[in-house]
Structures are given as structure tokens and as C-alpha cells.
Amino acid sequence: MLGRSANGIFWLFRYLERAENISRLIEAGFRMALTRDVADASDEWRSLIVTLGLQPGYEARYGPEYTGPHVFNYILRDRDNTGSVLAMTEMARTNARMVRAGITREVWESVNDGWMQLKEALARPVTETRLGDVLDLVRRQSTQVRGAMEGTMLRNEIYNFARLGSFIERADNTARILDVKYYVLLPSISYVGSSLDNVQWENVLRSVAGERAYRWLNAGRMDPRGIAEFLILDGRFPRSLAFCYSKLRSNLASLAREYGSEMHCHEILRDADCQFHQATIEAIFEQGLHEFIGKFIRNNTALALQIQRDYRFID
Amino acid sequence: MKTASPSSYDEMLNADGSVRSAYAGYCEWYKEQPPDLLRRKGSEAEAFFRRTGITFNVYGSEDAEERLIPFDMVPRIITAQQWRKLSRGIEQRVRALNAFLHDLYHRQEIVRSGRLPARLLRGNEAFLAEMVGFTPPGGVYTHIVGIDLVRTGEDEFMVLEDNARTPSGVSYMLENRETMMAMFPELFTRVRVREVSDYPRRLARSLAACAPPAFSGKKPVVAVLTPGVYNSAYFEHAFLADQMGAELVEGSDLRVENGRIAMRTTRGYQPIDVLYRRVDDEYLDPLTFNPNSVLGVSGIMDVYRSGGITIANAPGTGIADDKAIYSFMPEIVEFYTGEKPILPNVPTWRCAEPEALKYVLDNLAELVVKEVHGSGGYGMLIGPTSSKKEIAAFEAKLRAKPENYIAQPTLALSTVPILTKAGLAPRHVDLRPFVLVSPNGIDITPGGLTRVALKKGSLVVNSSQGGGTKDSWVLDD
Numbered sequence: 100m101l102g103r104s105a106n107g108i109f110w111l112f113r114y115l116e117r118a119e120n121i122s123r124l125i126e127a128g129f130r131m132a133l134t135r136d137v138a139d140a141s142d143e144w145r146s147l148i149v150t151l152g153l154q155p156g157y158e159a160r161y162g163p164e165y166t167g168p169h170v171f172n173y174i175l176r177d178r179d180n181t182g183s184v185l186a187m188t189e190m191a192r193t194n195a196r197m198v199r200a201g202i203t204r205e206v207w208e209s210v211n212d213g214w215m216q217l218k219e220a221l222a223r224p225v226t227e228t229r230l231g232d233v234l235d236l237v238r239r240q241s242t243q244v245r246g247a248m249e250g251t252m253l254r255n256e257i258y259n260f261a262r263l264g265s266f267i268e269r270a271d272n273t274a275r276i277l278d279v280k281y282y283v284l285l286p287s288i289s290y291v292g293s294s295l296d297n298v299q300w301e302n303v304l305r306s307v308a309g310e311r312a313y314r315w316l317n318a319g320r321m322d323p324r325g326i327a328e329f330l331i332l333d334g335r336f337p338r339s340l341a342f343c344y345s346k347l348r349s350n351l352a353s354l355a356r357e358y359g360s361e362m363h364c365h366e367i368l369r370d371a372d373c374q375f376h377q378a379t380i381e382a383i384f385e386q387g388l389h390e391f392i393g394k395f396i397r398n399n400t401a402l403a404l405q406i407q408r409d410y411r412f413i414d
Numbered sequence: 415m416k417t418a419s420p421s422s423y424d425e426m427l428n429a430d431g432s433v434r435s436a437y438a439g440y441c442e443w444y445k446e447q448p449p450d451l452l453r454r455k456g457s458e459a460e461a462f463f464r465r466t467g468i469t470f471n472v473y474g475s476e477d478a479e480e481r482l483i484p485f486d487m488v489p490r491i492i493t494a495q496q497w498r499k500l501s502r503g504i505e506q507r508v509r510a511l512n513a514f515l516h517d518l519y520h521r522q523e524i525v526r527s528g529r530l531p532a533r534l535l536r537g538n539e540a541f542l543a544e545m546v547g548f549t550p551p552g553g554v555y556t557h558i559v560g561i562d563l564v565r566t567g568e569d570e571f572m573v574l575e576d577n578a579r580t581p582s583g584v585s586y587m588l589e590n591r592e593t594m595m596a597m598f599p600e601l602f603t604r605v606r607v608r609e610v611s612d613y614p615r616r617l618a619r620s621l622a623a624c625a626p627p628a629f630s631g632k633k634p635v636v637a638v639l640t641p642g643v644y645n646s647a648y649f650e651h652a653f654l655a656d657q658m659g660a661e662l663v664e665g666s667d668l669r670v671e672n673g674r675i676a677m678r679t680t681r682g683y684q685p686i687d688v689l690y691r692r693v694d695d696e697y698l699d700p701l702t703f704n705p706n707s708v709l710g711v712s713g714i715m716d717v718y719r720s721g722g723i724t725i726a727n728a729p730g731t732g733i734a735d736d737k738a739i740y741s742f743m744p745e746i747v748e749f750y751t752g753e754k755p756i757l758p759n760v761p762t763w764r765c766a767e768p769e770a771l772k773y774v775l776d777n778l779a780e781l782v783v784k785e786v787h788g789s790g791g792y793g794m795l796i797g798p799t800s801s802k803k804e805i806a807a808f809e810a811k812l813r814a815k816p817e818n819y820i821a822q823p824t825l826a827l828s829t830v831p832i833l834t835k836a837g838l839a840p841r842h843v844d845l846r847p848f849v850l851v852s853p854n855g856i857d858i859t860p861g862g863l864t865r866v867a868l869k870k871g872s873l874v875v876n877s878s879q880g881g882g883t884k885d886s887w888v889l890d891d
Contacts, residue, residue, distance in 0.1 A: 101667055204466070
């Protein structure tokens with residue numbers, strides 16, 4: 100397949116994954132803000148903008164005040180925000196058009212259909228009343244595209260590049276949430292067991308759609324170490340770092356099989372993979388959660404770049 | 415149902431309002447349907463097109479809408495017998511076109527014999543000096559041709575235009591049929607219509623049969639070259655590549671490697687054997703033609719001339735689309751086939767000839783005048799629908815450069831009904847059948863693209879000017 104098409108499919112799935120993750124973050128932030136007084140709510144919204152790396156753009160637009168409707172409209176649909184959910188969905192669709200010959204009609208139609216609906220929904224400012232529906236729409240598109248892909252695409256290089264895009268992005272998103280919220284999970288700083296902590300912890304889980312799974316696995320008991328372990332090391336949870344890397348491992352392995360040889364990115368993956376083998380959450384905390392996450396994000400970025408280089412995404 | 419104005423041929427109805435045989439099966443079915451069925455299906459079809467992304471035009475600016483070409487749900491129907499005659503005529507014409515192009519770029523016998531004035535080639539931008547003395551692989555110039563036909567009576571089909579350069583619209587032919595079959599499946603069990611859906615397979619086979627001398631392998635590698643996602647016909651490029659199982663490449667994916675044109679794949683650069691290019695000659699090779707082009711490949715003309723790749727259609731075929739050359743097609747057909755043309759031209763006055771010019775000037779209000787290099791219905795005068803002022807302005811242009819124009823009578827184009835708010839109403843149509851040429855022969859897909867002027871009385875069928883399309887049926891015997 101063309102290097103340009105591999106790049107197109109890789110980014111199509113990164114954009115969709117990112118749009119979905121952003122919608123979860125907004126939802127968690129909104130929920131948090133609802134249960135707070137005005138000052139704390141504003142902090143919550145700011146933290147959301149920081150997590151997404153949008154602080155300079157947002158403050159240039161609205162100044163240092165953070166209110167819900169400003170924040171979620173900025174993230175969802177602001178024209179000045181090149182990383183808005185709308186822009187992301189548009190880029191996803193342009194990429195899908197570009198690789199139209201490499202994806203099935205079902206995948207193309209779910210991307211195109213989702214884009215048409217979202218474009219309409221985001222044509223006017225989103226109110227708090229409409230926010231839930233809009234976020235739902237974003238997630239539904241992602242779910243539909245994923246479903247169409249699972250059900251109709253050949254398991255070949257195209258599929259593997261799509262999955263690599265999804266899991267590189269997902270790992271990055273989960274890691275960034277941990278990076279911004281890591282202090283909430285540090286036992287040394289937190290007021291162990293206070294109700295505020297419980298809400299904060301749950302919010303971290305909610306940002307990655309993990310609150311129900313975690314409760315189910317831990318009989319409702321919240322503790323920061325357990326949450327960190329769940330998000331980093333639990334291979335059963337589809338948004339954990341370990342899960343993303345197990346998928347990256349298997350998709351890169353299928354590529355190596357299909358191409359008959361391993362590339363440099365396979366080596367990088369093996370190195371990065373070590374961090375999950377026999378790692379314990381104790382060891383990670385000892386090393387420093389913040390340091391661990393920082394290193395993870397850097398390695399993940401390096402892996403993505405190496406994949407793009409090895410498979411000639413660009414000249 | 416209303417008949418058309420008495421002057422033009424109504425393809426569905428006889429003068430007395432009875433149904434012609436071609437439409438007998440369809441009309442029988444139509445009468446049994448609830449009155450609002452077509453309209454209901456019409457909006458279903460539009461949603462279907464938007465969802466599948468069959469759009470054309472304007473992507474450039476941020477707010478540009480992707481437009482749909484209006485699709486009308488009443489099919490255009492041609493009998494098996496009519497089609498047999500048409501396809502013989504098309505086959506003959508396309509054979510002549512290829513022989514003509516070969517001659518033009520070699521000995522120019524037709525000019526030497528005095529049948530074609532040399533002035534038509536001199537300074538003509540569509541005539542490429544780079545092609546002189548070179549024979550494309552398999553001797554094929556026009557791998558894909560669209561012959562635009564108009565009809566004025568029961569047995570009167572005429573060629574309005576030859577599209578030997580890069581005819582477009584075949585994806586609409588295919589999708590229109592898909593849509594009709596999805597909307598009215600039972601109709602196709604009652605009326606036997608010839609298949610068009612294997613066009614992409616025929617295209618792939620036809621292109622693969624034109625592999626260049628450098629090809630060595632089991633199966634020639636075919637790629638479609640598109641100007642990119644913002645081109646108005648991008649949907650068609652992607653559609654055809656997908657249906658053929660070929661790569662859809664852009665200029666930036668390609669480079670010259672070891673005397674071949676190679677595309678950047680995830681496994682490294684791989685040579686292409688046949689390039690179905692949807693990029694104009696001018697942009698094909700910045701080293702040879704427009705130096706600012708980023709749509710083509712530097713050096714592709716050298717590779718081409720040394721046998722490293724097949725370019726379809728061959729560069730320089732656009733000369734055959736020239737309307738002054740068109741006016742000589744009857745002579746051209748006869749010169750190369752030794753036969754009388756089966757399909758006539760529309761009568762054409764060449765304004766370069768003083769007597770013809772005088773006639774044209776005297777009768778401007780009745781004639782259609784076209785620029786010899788123009789296309790898409792632009793730069794033309796339709797006498798009967800133009801104001802005195804418009805005619806006067808055009809007359810000045812014509813007098814200044816008569817050799818730039820040809821003129822034709824305003825034809826009473828045949829009509830086929832479309833669905834309007836007030837029910838079925840006749841509208842003027844043309845037909846573009848698609849023809850494939852390879853060393854193995856000439857292959858014509860039964861049917862083609864019917865374009866229809868949606869405005870009452872209008873003769874302009876171009877999609878860029880308010881035209882729509884119809885599914886075109888050739889009945890099975």
C-alpha cells in the first residue's frame with residue numbers, strides 16, 4: 100500500500116480516538132463542575148483545558164476566566180482551535196476520503212455519516228442542555244466506525260495501521276490524564292479517605308470510562324494506588340497503558356509477519372514494553388509516578404514517529 | 415403524461431400520446447405504483463448519495479458545500495436494436511480516432527492528402543510536439559473515450575462531441591444504476607436491462623493489456639493518478655481505483671527510479687506499469703510542460719518515451735477534441751476506415767471559411783456558436799435564447815477571430831420525462847457512452863451517462879450549469 104495511505108489511515112483512527120477521548124474528558128469535567136461551587140468548578144474547567152494542551156489558545160480567546168460553556172464550546176467547535184472536536188472529525192473525514200479505496204464502504208459511510216451529524220450539531224453554540232447529546236454523538240461515531248471496521252475490514256496491513264493509530268493515541272490520552280491528575284493519586288499528599296478524594300478519584304476513572312469496571316473489580320473500594328494500577332497495568336481494561344501496548348505489540352507483530360521482517364519500531368516497542376513486564380505499582384510509585392508517566396509519553400511519541408518512518412508514511 | 419413540444423422527439427411517447435415500445439415495460443410498472451412513490455424515493459436517493467459521498471465540485475474554501483449532481487429517477491431507455499446500430503457507429507468512430515492520432519503524430523498522411531488543413535495543427539496547444547514520432551504501447555492513444563451523442567428522431571443519432579482527452583462521469587453511470595436497483599429492485603425483475611456494473615473490471619483488463627515494454631512480471635501494476643482530494647472529480651478517481659483494485663496515487667507519491675515511475679509504498683518504491691491519469695497533459699511533467707505543476711511527476715515523459723510506463727490516455731490525444739478537427743470527423747472516419755461514417759456529425763460551419771462565416775453572421779440568432787478549444791458549455795452562444803445585446807457582443811468576438819469558432823444549428827434535442835413538482839415532464843437529454851480501447855479491441859459498455867437539462871426548454875445539460883443525470887438503460891433482446 101502507499102505510504103501516504105498508511106499515514107492517512109493511521110491518522111484517521113488517531114483523530115477519531117482523540118475525539119472520543121476528548122468527549123469523555125468533557126463529560127467527566129462537566130459532572131465534576133456540577134458538584135462544585137463556582138471557584139472549584141472553574142478550576143475543574145481549567146484543568147480540562149490544561150490536559151488538552153489548549154491553555155494559550157483558550158486564554159487568548161477568553162482571558163483567564165474559565166466557565167463551562169466557554170470551555171466546552173472552545174474544545175468542541177471554536178474556529179480558532181485547530182484541535183477542536185469538529186476540526187478533528189473533519190480531518191478524520193478528509194483522511195477517509197483520501198484512503199477511500201483502502202477502507203470498506205461501511206467504514207467510509209460511518210465516518211461520513213458521523214461527520215455530517217456532528218457538523219450539524221456543532222453548527223451553533225452548544226448549551227449545557229445540549230452538551231450530553233453532542234458528546235454522545237461523538238462517542239457514537241467512534242463506536243460505529245470501530246464496529247464497521249471490525250465487521251468488514253480485511254485483517255491486513257491497512258487494518259494494522261488503523262489499529263496502531265488507535266492504540267498509540269489511546270495510550271497517549273490515558274497517560275496525559277494521569278499526568279495532569281497524578282497528584283490526586285499520590286497518597287503522600289492526599290487526605291486519605293476524604294469524600295473530596297473519592298470524587299476526584301472517580302473523576303479520573305470516569306475520564307477514561309473506567310469507573311464501572313474499576314468498581315466491579317474492586318467491590319466499590321476506591322484507593323489511589325489501586326486506580327493507578329488499574330489504569331497503568333491492568334491488561335483487562337481496554338484503556339489502560341498495558342492493554343494499549345499489548346495491542347500495539349500484536350498489531351506490529353502481524354505487520355512483521357506480513358512484511359517478512361521486523362523494523363526499527365519493533366525494537367522500540369520491545370524496549371517500551373519492558374516497563375509493563377513484571378512491573379508493580381509499588382515499583383512505579385517508588386520511581387515516581389510523574390516521572391514514569393513523562394517517560395512513557397516520550398517513548399510513545401518516539402514509537403509513533405518510528406512507525407511513520409519505517410513504513411514511509413512521508414517522503 | 416404530456417408530450418414534448420412538437421418540434422423535438424419525445425423518447426417515451428408517440429405524437430398521439432401512446433407509449434413507445436422502449437418504454438412499454440417501464441410505463442406498465444409505473445402505472446401500478448402509488449403516485450408519490452418516485453418523489454419519496456427521490457429524497458431517499460439524495461440521502462443515499464450524501465451518505466456515500468457521491469459529490470462533485472468545490473472543496474477549496476472552508477464553507478464550500480459538496481454538491482450533488484441532481485439525479486432523476488425516470489430511466490432513459492434505448493432498445494437493443496437502436497443500441498446495436500449505435501455501438502457499431504461508436505466502434506467505427508473510435509477506431510478512426512486512434513488511427514487519426516497515430517497518423518497525426520507520424521507521417522500526417524491526412525494532411526498530405528489535402529483532407530485536413532495543416533493550419534488546424536499549427537500553433538494548436540493540444541498538439542504535443544513531444545509525441546511526434548512516438549508510438550504508445552500497443553498503439554493505443556485513447557484508452558478511454560466518451561462519445562457525446564444527441565438524438566433528433568427515431569433513428570437519428572448524431573455525435574455532438576468526442577472526448578478523447580479524459581472523459582469523466584463514468585462513476586455516475588455506475589452509481590445511478592446502483593441507486594435505481596436499490597430503490598426499485600422489482601422493476602429490474604420486470605424489465606431486462608443490460609449490466610453496466612462490470613465496467614471497472616473491463617477497464618482494469620483493458621489497461622492491463624497495454625503494459626509498456628519495460629513490464630516484466632505476472633500482472634501489470636495499474637495506478638490511478640489524481641490531482642488530489644480537492645479535485646472536483648476526486649470521488650470518481652477514488653471510486654474507480656477502489657473498484658479496479660488499483661492504487662490511487664498523487665504526484666507526491668511518485669518519482670523516477672531506474673527508468674521507471676515508482677510509487678512510495680510502505681515497503682519502499684515500487685514501479686507502476688500503467689498509469690490511468692486524471693491529470694491534464696499540461697500538469698503531467700513539470701520538466702516538459704508547466705514547470706510549476708506539483709500534480710505530476712518530473713521526468714515521466716522521458717520514462718514514457720523510453721518504454722518505462724504506459725500513460726492512459728496518451729498525452730496529446732486532446733487534439734482530437736478540438737471542435738475544428740471535429741468538423742472533419744466524417745472525412746477522418748472515411749480516410750482511415752474506408753467506410754462511410756455510421757454516425758453522422760451535427761452539421762457544422764467552420765467560421766474560418768469565408769462562405770461559412772458569412773452564413774453564420776447572417777443567421778446568428780438561430781445558431782449555436784462554439785469556441786474550437788472550449789468545453790463544458792462555456793464560451794458559447796445559443797442564438798435562440800440570447801438577447802440582441804449578447805448576440806452583438808458575440809458577433810464582435812467572432813468577427814475578430816473567426817477561426818476560433820464553429821457554428822451548428824440549434825438542434826431539437828430529444829426529450830425524456832423527468833419527475834417535476836407537477837408530475838412527469840419532458841426535458842432535453844444527451845448521452846455519453848464510455849468506450850475502452852486496448853490492443854484486444856474496442857469495448858463499449860451498454861448505455862452510458864444520460865445528462866438532462868432540468869430547466870424547461872433548456873438545451874444545456876452540463877452539470878456545472880444546472881444539468882442532472884439519469885440511469886441509462888439498454889434493453890436486453
